[in-house]
Amino acid sequence: MQHLLFCPRQCALIHVERQWEENRFTAEGRVAHEKVHEAGSETRGGRRIVSGLPLRSLRLGLSGQADVVEFEADGAPFPVEHKRGRAKEEDWDRVQLCAQALCLEEMTGRTVERGALFYGKTRRREDVFFDADLRRRTEETAARLHELVESGRTPSPEPSGRCRNCSLASVCLPGARRPVEPYLRKAFDE
Amino acid sequence: MKHYLNTLYVTTQGAYLAKDGECVLVRVEGEDRLRLPIHGLGGIVCFGQVSCSPFLLGHCAENGVGVSFLTERGRFLARVQGPVSGNVLLRREQYRRADDPAASAAAARCLLTGKIANCRAVLLRTARDHEDKVNAGALRGAAERLTDCGRRLDPGLPLDVLRGIEGEAGNAYFEVFDHLLTNQKEEFRFSGRSRRPPLDRINCLLSFFYVLLAHDVRSALESVGLDPAVGFLHRDRPGRPGLALDLMEEFRPVLADRLALSLVNLGQVQARGFRVEENGAVRMDDDTRKAVLVAYQKRKQEEMRHPFLDEKAPLGLMPYLQALLFARWLRGDLDGYPPFLWR
Numbered sequence: 001m002q003h004l005l006f007c008p009r010q011c012a013l014i015h016v017e018r019q020w021e022e023n024r025f026t027a028e029g030r031v032a033h034e035k036v037h038e039a040g041s042e043t044r045g046g047r048r049i050v051s052g053l054p055l056r057s058l059r060l061g062l063s064g065q066a067d068v069v070e071f072e073a074d075g076a077p078f079p080v081e082h083k084r085g086r087a088k089e090e091d092w093d094r095v096q097l098c099a100q101a102l103c104l105e106e107m108t109g110r111t112v113e114r115g116a117l118f119y120g121k122t123r124r125r126e127d128v129f130f131d132a133d134l135r136r137r138t139e140e141t142a143a144r145l146h147e148l149v150e151s152g153r154t155p156s157p158e159p160s161g162r163c164r165n166c167s168l169a170s171v172c173l174p175g176a177r178r179p180v181e182p183y184l185r186k187a188f189d190e
Numbered sequence: 191m192k193h194y195l196n197t198l199y200v201t202t203q204g205a206y207l208a209k210d211g212e213c214v215l216v217r218v219e220g221e222d223r224l225r226l227p228i229h230g231l232g233g234i235v236c237f238g239q240v241s242c243s244p245f246l247l248g249h250c251a252e253n254g255v256g257v258s259f260l261t262e263r264g265r266f267l268a269r270v271q272g273p274v275s276g277n278v279l280l281r282r283e284q285y286r287r288a289d290d291p292a293a294s295a296a297a298a299r300c301l302l303t304g305k306i307a308n309c310r311a312v313l314l315r316t317a318r319d320h321e322d323k324v325n326a327g328a329l330r331g332a333a334e335r336l337t338d339c340g341r342r343l344d345p346g347l348p349l350d351v352l353r354g355i356e357g358e359a360g361n362a363y364f365e366v367f368d369h370l371l372t373n374q375k376e377e378f379r380f381s382g383r384s385r386r387p388p389l390d391r392i393n394c395l396l397s398f399f400y401v402l403l404a405h406d407v408r409s410a411l412e413s414v415g416l417d418p419a420v421g422f423l424h425r426d427r428p429g430r431p432g433l434a435l436d437l438m439e440e441f442r443p444v445l446a447d448r449l450a451l452s453l454v455n456l457g458q459v460q461a462r463g464f465r466v467e468e469n470g471a472v473r474m475d476d477d478t479r480k481a482v483l484v485a486y487q488k489r490k491q492e493e494m495r496h497p498f499l500d501e502k503a504p505l506g507l508m509p510y511l512q513a514l515l516f517a518r519w520l521r522g523d524l525d526g527y528p529p530f531l532w533r
Contacts (some may be wrong), residue, residue: 016277016279017277017280017415018277018415019414019415152277152279154521154523156523157523171414171514173499173511173514173515173518175499175500175501176498176499176515176518176523176524177523177524178498179525179526180300180498180519180524180525180526180527180528181345181525181526183497183498183528183531184299184300184303184526184528184529187303187304187307187340187529187531188307188310188337188340188341
């Protein structure tokens with residue numbers, strides 16, 4: 001979901017083409033997630049804290065794994081997603097978290113009103129309220145994701161500032177868009 | 191830009207390769223000789239009696255590190271590969287275009303442009319740099335014939351006509367190939383291409399470099415999800431890596447031919463490093479093979495500007511970039527395949 005919101009081409013490269021390139025950011029993210037998921041589960045002050053919990057929604061056709069879900073004493077789930085960096089202006093992380101909430105609602109039959117994003121850089125938790133607007137956006141994103149994967153087509157690159165932080169830039173080659181014919185013609189010049 | 195990853199060549203007989211955490215461990219006679227982090231490796235090539243633990247092979251597959259096994263003399267034996275990577279839709283498109291005569295010819299035309307232009311560049315470069323030592327006139331004459339061949343590669347030509355031009359260009363190039371030698375001319379005289387087995391020292395060098403190059407190009411194709419067996423210029427034949435051979439064409443003059451020549455010209459290989467068998471087959475000795483491998487590795491680390499992408503990258507990364515560009519043509523992002531043109 002996040003990949004799609006970041007860049008549809010990146011998303012298609014990863015999920016349609018099955019391309020993956022690790023860079024420093026993705027490696028740090030992977031190691032951090034592995035750590036969180038390894039933590040297992042524990043009970044602290046009446047709350048059960050479960051890490052690496054598998055999630056799915058049949059309605060939205062999503063599946064994945066939650067970093068951490070905290071279950072209140074009354075059983076109400078509260079998802080917590082760990083992020084390596086810092087809070088972003090765009091709502092990519094909130095959509096991702098909301099998708100987890102929708103999965104949890106479908107699986108437990110309970111309403112999930114809130115969750116939190118934990119950012120490694122700032123070591124801050126940001127509470128997220130799953131309002132109607134965020135839910136709608138999340139459902140839309142899931143639908144777009146299905147369209148993209150089912151189409152089997154990788155969108156053409158649209159170079160932007162985001163390419164600089166993208167681990168897949170070397171696979172995507174956002175700069176390679178010029179026509180080939182003049183290039184071939186020039187091969188025997190001079 | 192993607193990082194260029196080294197290839198580990200293991201020529202020590204009896205060596206055993208194992209996984210040690212995130213590293214490849216090379217053990218010889220019970221002694222740990224070398225430990226290399228896997229993420230720095232792009233491939234492993236084992237010569238002769240070299241074995242690998244299954245866990246190392248699995249780890250390599252997971253990390254996209256191709257492992258090839260060759261005989262001690264460099265004949266290809268086998269290759270270990272993990273689950274087929276990449277996009278099945280891309281491969282289907284590759285098969286569809288390979289089945290379509292017009293699309294195949296379009297691809298072949300681009301591939302041949304690269305091959306002929308790079309052969310020509312090799313001749314012109316030597317004529318320019320060694321004006322006094324070589325028959326520069328003959329080299330320039332052949333280069334002109336190549337220019338003529340190249341300019342006749344018009345869009346829309348059928349595959350058999352393109353092949354005819356390729357044959358003509360190949361003749362023009364190999365006819366003057368011997369003139370590219372400036373040193374040890376007697377010992378390394380080239381009198382036409384011979385292989386399986388190579389019948390002279392220079393062919394022995396060339397064949398060995400082509401094996402190394404085939405490994406690299408094949409790995410590059412697999413890593414972008416293309417099927418190395420289904421070619422355009424080289425048509426399907428069981429056991430033949432058609433697309434790998436296609437993409438190799440533009441690299442042969444630059445990565446193999448020129449390197450073989452400079453090893454001889456600079457005296458980095460000597461005639462006595464080769465053995466001529468009773469039947470005329472020529473073989474390298476172990477020390478020569480090692481020197482040749484080191485030279486190949488070094489050459490791949492040289493930085494160059496990619497003429498189409500206009501970015502700097504080590505020569506060793508170019509096969510990978512070309513594989514990507516080929517995939518881009520198949521996906522319809524590019525209107526043709528831009529070959530690697532060496533200047």
